[in-house]
Amino acid sequence: MPPVLNITWKELLLNFRDRSGLILMFIAPFALILVIGAAFGGFSSETSATIGQIPVVLVNHDQGEFSTYVIDAFYSEDLSDLVSPSLNSDESQARLAVDNDQAAAAVIIPANFSESIYPKALQNGEFPNNSNDNPFQRETSTIEVYRNPSRVISSGIIRSIVDTILDRFVSGGLTTEINILQMIQFGLITLDQAPEIGEKLGREAANNPIENDWVSLKTENFSSEPQQTEFDWLTYSVPSMAILYLMFTINAAGRSILTEKNQGTLSRMLVTPTTATHIIGGKMLGAILTGVLQMTVILLGGTLLYSIQWGSYFGLILLTLAIVAAATGWSMIIAAFSQTPGQASAIGTAITLTFAAAAGNFLPRGALPEWLQNASLITPNGWGLEGYTNLSLGNGFESVLPAIIALFIMALVLFLISSLIFRRQYQ
Amino acid sequence: MPLIETKDLVKKFDNFTAVKKINFHIQQGEIFGLLGPNGAGKTTTISMLSTLLKPSNGDAFISGHSVVEEPLLVRQIIGVVPQEIALYDDLTAEENLKFWGRMYRMSGKELTRQIEKVLEQIGLTDRKKDRVETYSGGMKRRLNIGVGLLHQPQLLFMDEPTVGIDPQSRRKILDTVIELNQQGLTVLYTTHYMEEAQELSHRVGIIDHGEMIAIGNQQELTEMVGEYDTMRLHIQAQEDGQQLAARLKEIPEIIEASTADHEIVIITPTAEDVLPTVINIANQLNIKIRSIDIQEPNLEAVFLHLTGRALRD
Numbered sequence: 219m220p221p222v223l224n225i226t227w228k229e230l231l232l233n234f235r236d237r238s239g240l241i242l243m244f245i246a247p248f249a250l251i252l253v254i255g256a257a258f259g260g261f262s263s264e265t266s267a268t269i270g271q272i273p274v275v276l277v278n279h280d281q282g283e284f285s286t287y288v289i290d291a292f293y294s295e296d297l298s299d300l301v302s303p304s305l306n307s308d309e310s311q312a313r314l315a316v317d318n319d320q321a322a323a324a325v326i327i328p329a330n331f332s333e334s335i336y337p338k339a340l341q342n343g344e345f346p347n348n349s350n351d352n353p354f355q356r357e358t359s360t361i362e363v364y365r366n367p368s369r370v371i372s373s374g375i376i377r378s379i380v381d382t383i384l385d386r387f388v389s390g391g392l393t394t395e396i397n398i399l400q401m402i403q404f405g406l407i408t409l410d411q412a413p414e415i416g417e418k419l420g421r422e423a424a425n426n427p428i429e430n431d432w433v434s435l436k437t438e439n440f441s442s443e444p445q446q447t448e449f450d451w452l453t454y455s456v457p458s459m460a461i462l463y464l465m466f467t468i469n470a471a472g473r474s475i476l477t478e479k480n481q482g483t484l485s486r487m488l489v490t491p492t493t494a495t496h497i498i499g500g501k502m503l504g505a506i507l508t509g510v511l512q513m514t515v516i517l518l519g520g521t522l523l524y525s526i527q528w529g530s531y532f533g534l535i536l537l538t539l540a541i542v543a544a545a546t547g548w549s550m551i552i553a554a555f556s557q558t559p560g561q562a563s564a565i566g567t568a569i570t571l572t573f574a575a576a577a578g579n580f581l582p583r584g585a586l587p588e589w590l591q592n593a594s595l596i597t598p599n600g601w602g603l604e605g606y607t608n609l610s611l612g613n614g615f616e617s618v619l620p621a622i623i624a625l626f627i628m629a630l631v632l633f634l635i636s637s638l639i640f641r642r643q644y645q
Numbered sequence: 646m647p648l649i650e651t652k653d654l655v656k657k658f659d660n661f662t663a664v665k666k667i668n669f670h671i672q673q674g675e676i677f678g679l680l681g682p683n684g685a686g687k688t689t690t691i692s693m694l695s696t697l698l699k700p701s702n703g704d705a706f707i708s709g710h711s712v713v714e715e716p717l718l719v720r721q722i723i724g725v726v727p728q729e730i731a732l733y734d735d736l737t738a739e740e741n742l743k744f745w746g747r748m749y750r751m752s753g754k755e756l757t758r759q760i761e762k763v764l765e766q767i768g769l770t771d772r773k774k775d776r777v778e779t780y781s782g783g784m785k786r787r788l789n790i791g792v793g794l795l796h797q798p799q800l801l802f803m804d805e806p807t808v809g810i811d812p813q814s815r816r817k818i819l820d821t822v823i824e825l826n827q828q829g830l831t832v833l834y835t836t837h838y839m840e841e842a843q844e845l846s847h848r849v850g851i852i853d854h855g856e857m858i859a860i861g862n863q864q865e866l867t868e869m870v871g872e873y874d875t876m877r878l879h880i881q882a883q884e885d886g887q888q889l890a891a892r893l894k895e896i897p898e899i900i901e902a903s904t905a906d907h908e909i910v911i912i913t914p915t916a917e918d919v920l921p922t923v924i925n926i927a928n929q930l931n932i933k934i935r936s937i938d939i940q941e942p943n944l945e946a947v948f949l950h951l952t953g954r955a956l957r958d
């Protein structure tokens with residue numbers, strides 16, 4: 219085994235033999251993830267295993283025919299395993315059911331829902347001539363999903379079901395079908411032309427879904443604070459705690475340069491036929507492998523616990539490597555500027571906590587002031603949180619590429635600076 | 646060609662000079678003792694010879710290789726037993742030896758065989774699977790030495806390898822050094838125990854305040870003092886030492902009288918003759934003497950003669 223790998227192996231042996239180190243590495247972050255889960259998600263009544271038969275109350279204020287599409291969708295065979303819908307004509311009762319945690323969400327269909335899709339005027343044959351592009355004048359309507367904030371996952375599922383149904387109305391075949399029916403009804407086109415024009419309309423609709431926002435979706439939690447609808451504490455807590463504890467682990471690894479200096483083993487290595495660069499390199503490789511293992515365990519555990527869907531696993535792996543490398547760079551800088559392990563520990567803890575607070579490990583990153591969100595991009599935490607959040611929202615590899623590049627550049631710069639300092643100290 | 650040769654070796658720490666233009670050489674097959682009190686510059690010298698510290702001035706050559714220019718070549722030849730125990734407490738003896746062996750690019754059967762051999766030599770075979778943190782001080786010392794021997798170096802630096810251990814372990818270590826030397830190992834051994842230097846070394850260098858004040862074999866060194874005896878008075882109270890030493894210095898037959906830890910060391914040509922006078926003075930001063938020890942000329946006397954101080958002060 220070449221000396222560099224020999225040192226790496228020794229680092230791993232020591233790291234995984236140190237019981238308090240292991241607790242800090244794996245137990246503590248999971249404990250916090252679970253605490254956050256209990257505090258924000260009520261996950262005891264809601265683990266991925268119990269999702270299914272999500273209770274949802276449907277309120278239909280609409281007399282028209284199109285709201286029944288929505289209702290029928292909830293009662294369809296496809297969704298019968300997932301949701302357990304009930305109809306209630308009283309909106310306030312429905313909201314109360316959600317507030318009392320009897321339902322994950324209430325879906326409230328407004329009175330003008332059908333009108334917004336197929337205006338009465340058209341049904342009565344009143345054909346407005348004021349526009350060539352969009353011959354049908356419609357009012358907009360808003361379906362509300364009233365969410366139960368203690369059932370983050372299942373109310374999120376309800377929301378996405380409504381989303382999908384509305385998608386079908388707005389950009390999918392349903393409106394196209396209606397449009398063509400109307401056109402034939404009013405003698406604007408003949409039956410022969412229907413397929414061709416239908417296809418054209420459909421394609422237009424698919425390309426410009428925004429122009430067709432006759433129906434919109436409103437999601438509401440009963441808390442009065444404006445909430446980002448996509449933000450989910452449970453999902454967020456996993457990368458957040460993983461990054462926080464990664465920094466602690468990696469700092470300990472960097473600090474071990476000074477511990478070894480104190481206990482004489484660094485000097486002893488320096489009188490073997492091995493250069494200082496190789497010694498530091500071997501130790502850093504050990505730190506990186508330890509960090510990658512820690513991140514893998516925490517992210518994997520969190521993913522299983524909260525059924526997180528990552529947008530790109532390739533992105534996830536690269537982002538994890540990048541953040542571990544950047545964290546290692548910081549720990550080396552800290553070790554290079556410290557004289558004793560105690561000093562490195564104090565500086566390391568201060569930096570770790572400052573970085574975590576500034577980058578949003580303890581708060582949603584989106585809740586931080588704009589300037590702090592930008593300033594905290596000098597930390598691995600900032601880029602890491604942005605990257606993991608993007609991936610957990612289902613975004614693909616491109617969405618994390620900037621974070622990956624930034625983190626690797628950060629790592630490179632820190633490695634260079636600290637190795638210059640180490641070279642002056644040890645050779 | 647000598648195995649070690651130094652050329653005006655100097656080490657400065659900021660504006661303090663720890664080693665001042667040291668020149669000496671050690672031949673293949675020798676045990677060379679570097680004797681000196683605390684802070685004399687022994688460790689600093691060894692650190693430069695083992696390429697850990699860069700000399701501020703001058704150079705040293707190990708088997709012809711400059712420690713400044715060719716440190717990696719020098720490191721292939723040498724083994725180092727540091728003064729402070731340098732081991733991984735969380736690893737077992739076997740794991741420590743494996744790690745350090747691999748640092749010298751040893752592997753496979755050769756490594757396994759050497760580990761077994763060294764464990765036998767240092768008497769730790771039956772504890773090899775235990776973590777070092779569970780070892781006694783003496784066992785750690787022995788393993789510390791074992792690591793230095795593992796890769797069968799040509800030249801071994803041992804920096805006070807017996808500090809702070811029981812007489813039995815110490816005896817074992819000294820015997821090991823002698824045995825290894827008989828098998829051809831060259832040893833540079835530092836100590837502030839006169840007895841160790843005396844027993845082990847073919848030649849001794851006496852170092853004090855960063856200067857090599859004398860060098861030679863024991864006969865050559867003791868001849869510097871002449872045919873003088875060393876007399877040690879063990880006294881009850883440390884505080885009485887100065888007063889008694891001052892009075893004893895007035896006696897014409899006493900060349901030197903110096904205080905050390907509960908001891909007064911006296912250099913005199915005729916120990917038996919001055920003994921009654923010494924006891925008399927002690928009685929006059931009401932100082933209680935617990936034991937008296939008279940020795941033939943030795944390195945302690947040489948040091949005292951050269952510096953006016955006892956070796957252990």
Ligand SMILES: Nc1ncnc2c1ncn2[C@@H]1O[C@H](COP(=O)(O)OP(=O)(O)OP(=O)(O)O)[C@@H](O)[C@H]1O
Pocket residue numbers: 658661663681682683684685686687688689690728837
């Ligand atoms: N890194 C250093 N920085 C400053 N001064 C140093 C350093 N290392 C050693 N010294 C000083 O150099 C002098 C010689 O130290 P050295 O360790 O070589 O002595 P020594 O003979 O080995 O002593 P001991 O028997 O106590 O081990 C001492 O005064 C010590 O304080």
Ligand SMILES: [Mg+2]
Pocket residue numbers: 687688689728804805
């Ligand atoms: Mg020393």
